[in-house]
Amino acid sequence: MKLGTVLVLGTGLVGTSIGLALRQRGVTVLLADRDLGAVRLAREMGAGQEWHSGDPVDLAVVAVPPAHVATELRGLQQRDTARFYTDVASVKVRPLARAAELGCDLGSYLASHPMAGREKAGPGAARADLFLGRPWALCPTEETLPGTRAAVLELIELCGANPVEVSAEEHDEAVAVVSHAPHVAASAVAARLAEAPEAALGLAGQGVRDVTRVAGGDPGLWLGILSGNAAPVAAVLEAVSRDLAEAATALRALAGGDESAGPEVTQLLKRGVAGHGRIPGKHGGPAARYGVVQVVIGDRPGQLARLFQVCEEVGVNVEDVRLEHAPGLPLGLAELSVQPDAAPVLARALHERGWQVPETP
Amino acid sequence: MKLGTVLVLGTGLVGTSIGLALRQRGVTVLLADRDLGAVRLAREMGAGQEWHSGDPVDLAVVAVPPAHVATELRGLQQRDTARFYTDVASVKVRPLARAAELGCDLGSYLASHPMAGREKAGPGAARADLFLGRPWALCPTEETLPGTRAAVLELIELCGANPVEVSAEEHDEAVAVVSHAPHVAASAVAARLAEAPEAALGLAGQGVRDVTRVAGGDPGLWLGILSGNAAPVAAVLEAVSRDLAEAATALRALAGGDESAGPEVTQLLKRGVAGHGRIPGKHGGPAARYGVVQVVIGDRPGQLARLFQVCEEVGVNVEDVRLEHAPGLPLGLAELSVQPDAAPVLARALHERGWQVPETP
The missing domain is CATH 3.40.50.720 (NAD(P)-binding Rossmann-like Domain)
Incomplete structure (x- = not known):
């Protein structure tokens, strides 16, 4: 129709x-x-x-x-x-x-x-x-x-x-695991930052920024979302809470000199790697392994335009880009994700044009 | 010297x-x-x-x-x-x-x-x-x-x-809260994805990608890091685990019709917002509030170069960029973070040059 x-x-x-x-x-x-x-x-x-x-x-x-x-x-x-x-x-x-x-x-x-x-x-x-x-x-x-x-x-x-x-059941359980529970977990990690001393925040890198980004969302809106899917979200959070409690117990044992607790921690980390690898890539297929080209850029207008100009000249499509500015410095790093074959081509082209492309052995 | x-x-x-x-x-x-x-x-x-x-x-x-x-x-x-x-x-x-x-x-x-x-x-x-x-x-x-x-x-x-x-004590507690424990929490969230049905992964959005990105790291390397700082990391994980268990209990109560459990969930979400807001911005100062300009881009070489060319022409410095590709479609969205004053300038300039800039009321 x-x-x-x-x-x-x-x-x-x-x-x-x-x-x-x-x-x-x-x-x-x-x-x-x-x-x-x-x-x-x-x-x-x-x-x-x-x-x-x-x-x-x-x-x-x-x-x-x-x-x-x-x-x-x-x-x-x-x-x-x-x-x-x-x-x-x-x-x-x-x-x-x-x-x-x-x-x-x-x-x-x-x-x-x-x-x-x-x-x-x-x-x-x-x-x-x-x-x-x-x-x-x-x-x-x-x-x-x-x-x-x-x-x-x-x-x-x-x-x-x-x-x-x-199905409706699949839907509610799916959004609990891919959206609702991750939001609450991010909030719980971010809540620790609320209590942390100022100096700790000064050591924050990109990792904790990513983990806690969604925790900035509106609490009222999210209470509504979580309430509407309360039981499936609770089930996921119970599992996450249990894994973290067990990891803490294993780390306490390691702190006390009991090396036999190591494999339990490794096991959780390995399950995390497996789950992370299942998130589909941008075009709906399995997560693609891109090649990454890093290049030093100045923090002023025009640098990014010139950078992407080079990408165009050599016919390389940028699948993703991440900018990492240097706190307190006018310099930063751009990380360009490209098809694996294209990475060395792009790195060479940038290097030849005078860009600072970190050694990639 | x-x-x-x-x-x-x-x-x-x-x-x-x-x-x-x-x-x-x-x-x-x-x-x-x-x-x-x-x-x-x-x-x-x-x-x-x-x-x-x-x-x-x-x-x-x-x-x-x-x-x-x-x-x-x-x-x-x-x-x-x-x-x-x-x-x-x-x-x-x-x-x-x-x-x-x-x-x-x-x-x-x-x-x-x-x-x-x-x-x-x-x-x-x-x-x-x-x-x-x-x-x-x-x-x-x-x-x-x-x-x-x-x-x-x-x-x-x-x-x-x-x-x-x-101090050494401050350091070890700081990295536990801004790096080591967030890594384990991301692993525990990602571990749920390892068990989830395929259909659930198909509903994954940007949020869960960010929360779990660090969980892709090498388990052996991370066991070494966590073991060396085991007690402080355990303390943070215990607190996160407790918060998540309490959130789960409150959600179970909500699922059973007990609306009085709502404020407890809201409280955790609010603490998350507060902690998230304390992460310093890129240049070492407090987190800046950038203006965000969204623009629809084609997924082929040259589009990004032209986009940043416009930024240069109008003298707008891009502080951050995020690409969001459309799964299964040759289109995507670029989100450009710029100084708040510059956002309307850039949006207008892009619109005038024929770019599809979503309505920003």
Whole structure:
């Protein structure tokens, strides 16, 4: 089918962003929210027009908090508002069960969840490209009709996202392990920095910056996310907590001279290496092993342009770039990740053009 | 003083890198190691010349594992090898205590530790710029003579690093909290990914990638690091483990409908925000709040060069850059961090030149 008209019920960050994305693709978008100010702002941002309850639509997107998904869905279905329905809540098991309890039609409804967000909330933070290249989970059941699935897949495609089919249970357990629990773990590591003496912070390197980056997120928003998926997140955190307690016990034994505790620590580190290696690479495949070229750069405009100019001249595509500035110095290092074959080519080209490329034996 | 001749005892990654850095600054470097092959490789890499025991030097850098620092120091001091001595081990309390026990001269010895490393080990992985802009801890005691301190500060300056004075106890507790324990926590989070179903990995976003990046490090190397600082690391891990267990308990209560457990979770998240905010910015000051400009880029050579060309044209300095590729799509997002004032300037300039710059309301 071709989605001609879509209703977005709930013009928060995600709903408004869907409106913006669909408008860019020429879809007619109708907007509704209990908060009339939010609808107005979404409309002014170009996310669509205000909905008048009578208008029939092809697809209704229920973009409200998990606890309200089922009741809103029932209301829309009772008025026969749309041919197909979906929602975008960050939790799937409970809303789906509640929808069944309320007697919703589960043939025309397919639960989904775009894996995208921002630290800011509300329609004012919405962006047409919020979903670009992100995974978007959809959770079909045995009752889901083929037309419903096609309509939701078209929505995902129009938003530029990457559909991932999972069951509701798989979804909730997956986001617990790849998003919710890692967030809490990062918070617990960062909480130690809150108590640490100033001098300790002065020794902080890139590692702890990466581990704790997500811990900067809004606590209120995250309490909502964690509450909605509380049991699966708790299960992951219990396992992480247990591993860390066991590592601490082993390290206490090592501190006391009992070398036999070493293998237990190594075992946890090895499991970490294995898990880290399973994270898919940027293009959806297994994590690629890039070659890394390091180059010393000056901390002033123009240096990066010249650097990437050289990459272009030699036809090398930069897959990733990391800048490491030198605290207190006007110099830094750029780490360019490129295809393994291209690394020596690029290093040589940069060296020949006078760039300081650290020895890579 | 001016360091004319430096002895590096132990030509592993750190020792050889110090040799390379000092050679670039015109210092005469003498190399020694029990492993004659390692000395030869370090020499061939340009890190200095082989040491003949008789040669007197200005500064001796003991670059051996923590357990051997004190005995090597005593040997060098007994032969009156150098005017001043330091070491570069990743742990400070135990080697210092052992040196005192062995009757080493603690006036001419100042323990230090460059906060730099690589996942690769050995002289073959050494680089002259390994220490560029990195913190380098030094741990003076009441016995440290001013000349010793000056010589070690000169070493740090010659290597391009940033001196940070702390006591040995402060050092060991600091690296436990900013480096060693975060590594183990990242491993424990990544270990969950090792057990997770394939579909869960398909929903992985940038957050879990950042949290677990360091977990890819070599387990053998890290067991050595953790063992050498076992008690302080254990203390941090115990606190993290306790926080996560309490969060899990609170989430279990929330899952059971007990809303009163919410504030406990929020409290941990807030402590995480506070700790995250204390990590210093790139130039050693407090974490700067950069403006972020996002721009859609094509995944092919030349796009980044053109992007940074625009930054140069409008005189905007890019403080940091993050590339986010779209899995399965030839498009991605570049996030450029710039001074807050410069963000709207750059966004407008890019937009005017036809770049897709997402709406930033």
